Amino acid sequence: MIVQQTQNAFNDKAAQFILVPLGGAIAFSVESWATIMIALPFVLFAPLAGWLSDRFSKRDVMLGAAIAQLLILLWLCASIHIRSMELALCGFFALAVQSAFFSPAKIGINKELVGSKHLGFAAGIQQMMAMLAILSGQIAAGIIYDQRYKALGETPEVAWQAAFPPLVVLAALAVPAIFMAWVVPRTPAQGAEKLHGGILIQHFKHLGDLWRDAPLRQASFGVAFFWGFATFINLWSVKLAKVLTEGQGGFGTLSSWFMAAATLGMALGFGVASFLLRKRIELGWVPLAGVAMTVTALIFALQDPTGSLRLLSAAEISFHAVLKAALSPISGSFLWGLASLAFFAALFLAPLNAWMQDRYPPNQRGELQSAVNLQDCLIGIIAAAFVEGLVLIADMTGVETVLGYRIQLAIAGVGCGLITWFIIRLLPGHFVRVIGLSILRIFYRIRPVGAEHIPEKGGVLLLPSHVSWADAFFITAASPRPVRFVMDAIYMEKPAIRWFCTLFETVPIDLGKPREAMRTAAAALQKGDLVCLFPEGRLTRTGTLLPLKRGFEIIARQAKAPIVPAWLDGAWGSIFSFEGNRYFRKRPHRIPYGLAISFGEPIEPRDASISLIRHGILKASSAAVEARLKGWKRPEPRAVQANGYQLGQINALPRRQAIARLSDDPEIDALPSVATFTKLFKVKLHHRDQASPQDHCWVGGSKLRHSILALPPTQGAVPFYDFSPDALDPIDPPGWIHCPCLAVDGIIVAMSFPDPPKISPSCSHQPGSKPGTYGHLLPGFDFSEKDGITTLHGPAAGPDGLQLPHPLFVDDLGFVGPRQDPETESPGDSA
Known part of the structure; x- marks a missing residue:
């Protein structure tokens, strides 16, 4: 599936970057029209594309899209052969239509192939490969076209000859993509609605379905912002390249290099995101990436986008000239800035995309993804119009052209900052957690053991040993799901602790009212949360498991939630533990310090007892030691x-x-x-x-x-x-x-x-x-x-x-x- 969608993206982008410089060579402005034509099919056909992906196997939809792409590329070859830009643009529009039907199928099939656990990783890999395909398509098409155009004489008449052979090659490359789509596993259809005329105009119904789910609505707005920003940067780069080359020789090469820098940065960002999301989907990366986007865009706006490129005449711009300029300290900073901006933008998008794919109801996955695509494209059209409006204002006010483009980027940076501030206010806990865990991982190497024992969905009561003051952070870092911790409400009287606990949705209980406390914890489990309660009720000062307190059995039975015992191996020895007969006032044994958080096998609530849970925690401790021995190369026998x-x-x-x-x-x-x-x-x-x-x-x-x-x-x-x-x-x-x-x-x-x-007289x-x-x-x-x-x-x-x-x-x-x-x-x- 990844290889097939990569081939599809390569063909699409290569065809675009042949037609764009061709239009410049024959004085037919294509770049703005191209942006609109790419977005318009997603607007016109979004409901039908979503219905198709739900009504039939997504693999079959992908196969149909592969066949359609081959036919459309043959149409483009014929259009260029008869030298009709109008017919070529019709083919270009048809490619965009094919993409509109292909998109919900290729995105929706992810969860059907890999499930929730690996969805973040799979989505990141998919987006990374798509960006690499776009990058290679841009570079190959732009450079090949420019070299042929220059070799044939750089006249409008030979521009058509320069474009025809590369399009023939793209048509040939579309053939193996059909076979690759054929061998993708055939997933079952999820929807049952039959085709009727109303489907064609259900745009607002599908958007309404999307927006009724508040978290999905907010996430979709974040995704739409990304695509609006990406459209802005894409069009901004192409227009800047056109200004620098006056639309003549070198336009294709320079625009390809600008877009290559952005696309390579984005591909790398998706690759990093797939690594960061390999264990679970973490939304905290979204606001963090937004902050980085804002800072990068504002710094980038101060850079001179021409540098040594400005010293080259249009005829001198070539692959080697641009490569040399990219490595220079002047223009190189511009290209690296463009790549960095795209890198953080990808890190912004990937968690949102994966989270939404995981949340979609199975029978509406195609429809909702098409609604998201519709929303993205509407924003893309607005972004394209925004760029044109800024260019028009700059022309009317007499602002120097290159300075105008730098002002545009500064405006985009301010927009990033406003959106990021809104997201931080919306997801403060996620934002703080991802920063805190990133810092924590500098000092600790935390290895989860038996994480597969935690059910992927539904309420789960986690009962770990309690070794150090930092146990909650260690467990949060190791858990494949977000964790809500149970805390005595008496600590919430302190404003700082209350703010912190509210941020992370801590479950406050009143130990003076045990029945009410158990009902509160059970309610959190019934919501489907992973709730952590330390059954010892206090930190160990011996390093061993203390007597367990009663109550968790009733909580688990009331909520009908499984219990997962856990052991924090290596936490005894952390500066936050009582090792050495004191907390904190000791130097670390080593940095980074190794921990293993072992999750035991789930225990059914009807079987819950102090004896069984104690055995489960001890069994988790032996599994943790077993995991720690892996990789040791010591002369002593294993025992x-x-x-x-x-x-x-x-x-x-x-x-x-x-x-x-x-x-x-x-x-x-x-x-x-x-x-x-x-x-x-x-x-x-x-x-x-x-x-x-x-x-x-x-x-x-x-x-x-x-x-x-x-x-x-x-x-x-x-x-x-x-x-x-x-x-x-x-x-x-x-x-x-x-x-x-x-x-x-x-x-x-x-x-x-x-x-x-004892550390105080009140200590037990x-x-x-x-x-x-x-x-x-x-x-x-x-x-x-x-x-x-x-x-x-x-x-x-x-x-x-x-x-x-x-x-x-x-x-x-x-x-x-x-x-x-x-x-x-x-x-x-x-x-």
Whole structure:
């Protein structure tokens, strides 16, 4: 489909740029008429073109358009052969009619071929290839015609001879385009309305259908502005080239180069847009591109559009002369300015086009696209008349010709600014978000994992872990859909926060009125939004998953919305997390810093429970670690790599500091992931001959336990991470903090650690340990239970999983310890 529409655009534009300089050579002004003739069929036949694309397979419409183009190009060849510009213009008009019927089919078929997920990327590629086809058609036609015209003698009589052979070649090129249209997959017809006379005059009905949908109406106005602006720049460039060459030799070459600069910039803009929209359609690029268009147009208006070109006579203008001038510091700035203006214009259009294609109802896709085309062409005609009016005013007032064209561009720049201001007011949240996320991506490399688990449409309740103050930004950057976050309404009392939350359509809830809060969140889901609620209700200061609060089950059931659990891997370590026992007041580990946001498999609302959601979040954490290992080239076994990374995701062993061990401790020698941890997180591992409270913290087994117990009492609180078989047997030597830990088959699965400090008296307590347990299960493990045996899963657990020794299990708070026997007297006895 892309190749076929590219060939169609090439033929169209090449034919135009043969007829335009031909008209100049025989003193028949074509450029203004050409603009009107291109736009008029979209006005006259818009309803019929839309009906055709909905009533029949869009692939069949494309095939018919390809056949029609071949016949019309043969008509043009005959017209030039008999030297009739009137008949040639009829053929030119017929090409525009063919385009009017081709356009809704080629645009409408995008979603039918690729769906919503890749629509932004596909639309950007389609527009980029169309622009490249236009560019190559302009350059080839203008330059070939000029070279033939000069070689034959530059007289009106030979102008016809210069035009005929290139048109014959275009007719030949139209033949393979028919075959390409034939092999496009045949999509089903979407409409059922039969042909009747009223369809021919349903312009305002279709426009009414378009305008009744307020977001579609506003987006269509933005698209119309682009085409009006593009028409202005197109006609402005051609007229400027005509002034510089006085319409004689070199006109085709110079106008082709001006248009080539604009078209190449536009093609590059569409290419960049397809990359930016590859994950989701982001409307925030529209106002940002509008700002860039405004600034570029106003700066561009200050540039001299002639430069060294002004020093060339009409006879000297050639491909090589213009290329040399384009590389000069004088005129080169003009051509680069033209390309930059077109680049930002394409970035302005692409998100709007993709968003509208996604929003069209399937059975009206052709009709609504034709209504958009009609609107675009009406604006194009107005823009062409506007240019002619400005030229007339300049002539009447005696303004120097080139200065007049610079004033025209300045007026266009002011128009861009006014439209952009309106769009920013209309889409402030999108505008701020795209700027914020662009800045965020400078400092963070955010990798989404399992994004396909988020349904493309409908309400979805997202339940992620809550690790840092920037989690909302990280999730927004990773999500394929816009996210609305739930926030306690008490924070909305502050004007700055209220403005920010209103901007991003935050869902405010009153935690003092739980029933009303749940109804508010459910209403947002019923609207079809992706709503994010942090089920822990607070930031973790341990790095592990905190107990989940109830309420989300009722919200999901009321809204009948699926639940997607999620894990923010790597957020522990961001300056916005509590890693290092403080927020913000620490330097980044690296820039850019890598994060993986893992989205788990959807859970049906009827199945929602705290236990199931907790398992879903833990499973997402293991998927995130698995994704992080991809691309690593380290010597350690995969399980050891994963386990060493997991050790850095909790508030236990410190990053970028030092830890100590005994030189001949066999239980630590059996844990290779400790050494991997030190390499991954820039930790110094000191080997000591005996225990000493001078070191920051210690890791060890039975030998270290005995060494510490033999020491005299000391001041301080040095953590001792105990991996010995007797770790659950508590010891309490003065100056030391005993932290039981568990390793199974050389893989560390759980660790206790000192309770993290509170940042304020009102902060809730978050324990780093629990009596009678080995501490928290490390992030990156999920687990299952069968016949009383708990099996851990995740990259560190290996393909077959890692069984915990009986009777160990993972409790509801995430601590690993022995299952309580009702007949035992204490956890210690049970152990």
